[in-house]
Amino acid sequence: MTGKARRTAAAALALVAMAPMLSGCLEEPSAHEAVRDFLVGWQTGDYTAAAERTDGDEKVVRKALEDAKLQLDAASFRFNLTGIRGTGEQVEADFRAEVDLGENNPLWEYDGKLPLHLVDGSWKVRWSPGVLHPQLHEGQRFAVDVTPQERQPILDRKGEALQEEATLYVASVIPATLKNAEEVCERISKITGFPQDRLLSRIRSARPDIPVPLVTFGRIKFAQLGKQIEAIPGVTITPQQQSLNPDSPTQIVGSVTAVTPELVQQLGGPQRAGETVGRTGLQKVYQEHLTGSTETSVITVDLKTMAVTELKKWKPDRSTSPVHTTLDRTDQETADAALLGGGVPGMLVAVQASTGEVLAVASTKGKYDQEKDALAGRFPAGSAFSIMSVEGLIKAQMNPKQKLACPSERSVGGARFRQAGPPAGETPSLQANFATGCVTALASLARKIGSADLTTSAAQFGIGAPWTLPLKSFSGSINSKKPLTTDAATARAIAGQNVLVSPLSMALVAGAVASGTWRPPVLVTAPKTLDPSVKAAPSKEPDPIKIDEKTVETLRTFMRSGVVAGSARAAAAPGDPVHGITAVATRDRKPLAWFVGWQGDVAVAVLTASEDPTAGAAVAGRFFRGPHDKL
Structure with missing residues (x-):
């Protein structure tokens, strides 16, 4: 079971255990049952049960709840009831939502409201997109913007970069133009080995009107697979120049590679196309310093105008920094x-x-x-x-x-x-x-x-x-x-x-x-x-x-x-006088000269x-x- 799946299961159990507590918090038994069933159903993924507790079309509500999870690429939703008020046939419940945006991403918390009213003697949640979030309106959807920071260089003692330009090839799609996103991801997965579900999640959670990078190739891999990828309808390949090739001393500076399926398994977490990973040398031991962390935003997108409203933004919790060496x-x-x-x-x-x-x-x-x-x-x-x-x-x-x-x-x-x-x-x-x-x-x-x-x-x-x-x-x-x-x-x-x-x-x-x-x-x-991943050096x-x-x-x-x-x-x-001595030694019966x-x-x-x-x-x-x- 993946980390994401484990968190989802744990969250489901948490709210099921919370259901009796919800019952005890509400004074009006019939209203509290509607709130309980809706939130438990939403949190556990039982969208049919949640939809039945609303006054909306069940298919529409069910799809909206399912889409919200996909559009946020969320590992889980958790809810806490914070209050209920109202009299007669109008009641409003307040809740606190916690949305786990997945590994290596932040926890999104916001306050929501559930308006309820009596329909034929039964309490129902008054359905609108605002039930999902107060700022979500008709004709809008959620999306997640993730912006990685540019990889910083390794520098010599004079501040000059110890890398040369290299060309990477980024395969991207514009989600709104795809006729069949599942088929596109299936074909890319077969060619590259990247998990199909992760590729599809990238597309579903991205803004629909801008290119979404899915896979990055180095020169050799692009020569092997580029034509197959280009043949997939809707996929565009764009070359990018990055300072990646190490100058001398190459083994000290270290090598850098684009993210590969093998690295996704080794490193864990949703690695993204366009990201680079240090494989050897200083590029490896200072990977997190050189790349920092991503900037993440939860937004709404108007599907007609493509206008964007930012709901929450997290600046990188680790800034990038170049590595300054003493090398000349x-x-x-x-x-x-x-x-x-x-x-x-x-x-x-x-x-x-x-x-x-x-x-x-x-x-x-x-x-x-x-x-x-x-x-x-x-x-x-x-x-x-x-x-x-x-x-x-x-x-x-x-x-x-x-x-x-x-x-x-x-x-x-x-x-x-x-x-x-x-x-x-x-x-x-x-x-x-x-x-x-x-x-x-x-x-x-x-x-x-x-x-x-x-x-x-x-x-x-x-x-x-x-x-x-x-x-x-x-x-x-x-x-x-x-x-x-x-x-x-x-x-x-x-x-x-x-x-x-x-x-x-x-x-x-x-x-x-x-x-x-x-x-x-x-x-x-x-x-x-x-x-942090490198074994700590002595303090002094x-x-x-x-x-x-x-x-x-x-x-x-x-x-x-x-x-x-x-x-x-x-x-x-x-110039200055040279001082020194020679010496001889033997290693594995082979001569050495010092x-x-x-x-x-x-x-x-x-x-x-x-x-x-x-x-x-x-x-x-x-x-x-x-x-x-x-x-």
Whole structure:
């Protein structure tokens, strides 16, 4: 049983139970029976019983009561008797009507009157259209005007829309011109799958003289079904331009579709043609903000002049609002081009170091998803975790100039490590090993730093922090399955083998070194609240974390040397000096190459599916050398 049917049944039971109460409220037994039978019959849909209690033609009254329900597309009527007065052969009863206009629509309440008089010794309701509503007259009918609000855009940080124009095709009818509305709806239903009863209800409750949209098609569906729909007499198809196609980053912005029969079942309620639904990305999680609610009016229409009288109007209870993001169109285009020019699959996330605002999210189409992988992916950090490791080592008073051998292989506590590329020809310093990402040298320091200190260092850079975004995201985790209780486990953590991170979380790590403070990410600046249907975020985001100044200065020196003399030289670019390091990792036995660094106030993390340890740095270099707007 549908929600609408349940409410109708419940309403019927409510008035049947109320009938004895009506009897007790009226002093004149014969008059009260007429009022009771008429209202109970109207409310329960027993229109014959109601018509018998009037002085009008039974067929006319029965049809008028039935039409009122259809014209209002009402789920139910409920009535409360509020008074009765009169003497002799003239009596008037006052009642309060509550009309449920269906799911997602308001409750219409109004006061009505039932004039009664004696006809051949029996009390009868004096019939006129005014019995249905005091402002309904002969030659008029009810109708419901529903006006959806225009879908609002998703905007970049400069207020420019991140969508392009798309053409929708709306199939409409003018009710007054249809010879057989039932047949039209049956044919549309067979072609499209939309429920026939809902299509017919739309026609019956609409103004008879204006186009009523019934079904909306996207380009592909219109190509498949358009000719069949156009062949139905009385149906007109009109193209409409709407900003629906997402610009880059398409998976972050999200896709939008016209309402389909499948969506009607998923979403519930009487979805209307012309409405659009966000299917993915920000379009989905901010659906209600972007579309708001409808404006609804109950009106009367004069069937000769088509003049309209408004009986009640409800303004939208939710206004629409655009979604303001921190995305930068120029940075996004530059990031897309940087990945495209590399020839290897990958991802790039750019953030503003001083704010944590996400500037760009790029990924190779078909290989990586911008939300599921770039924001929420769980990838081994590899030697990129050395940023956090060095922070802990500095606190442990280790000298950055200390010499550490960089062999091709090393065993620590039984765990074996292998250095990608040729080993260093001489014994380099900690700084040089950091700059070249020598995993065998870094892993050897497992006994220099305690597991608790390593975990604390990771937390200083937001690894595992409870930050949230409107979309799925992952802040990272360190050795989530087993504690770091052995040298082998600690060495694996230093080498990033048992540390999982996302490109977003590593971009924030780079931003923390660049600015001296770790900050949680920001993707949307307004609206401040998510849609009610979206799982609530924590009431408070984690506070920024200021990094020790000595640690920051050392890391900046290390990461600058990674570009000047280390394995990240491909990231060099004109302008502000580039800082960064490369790292290698393995996922599902497939090699990955990281770059983590920054230039100016823009911090990036690049992850590529490549055996070349410098592949990520090459992508970053193309990004830094490309066009950028001043922040």
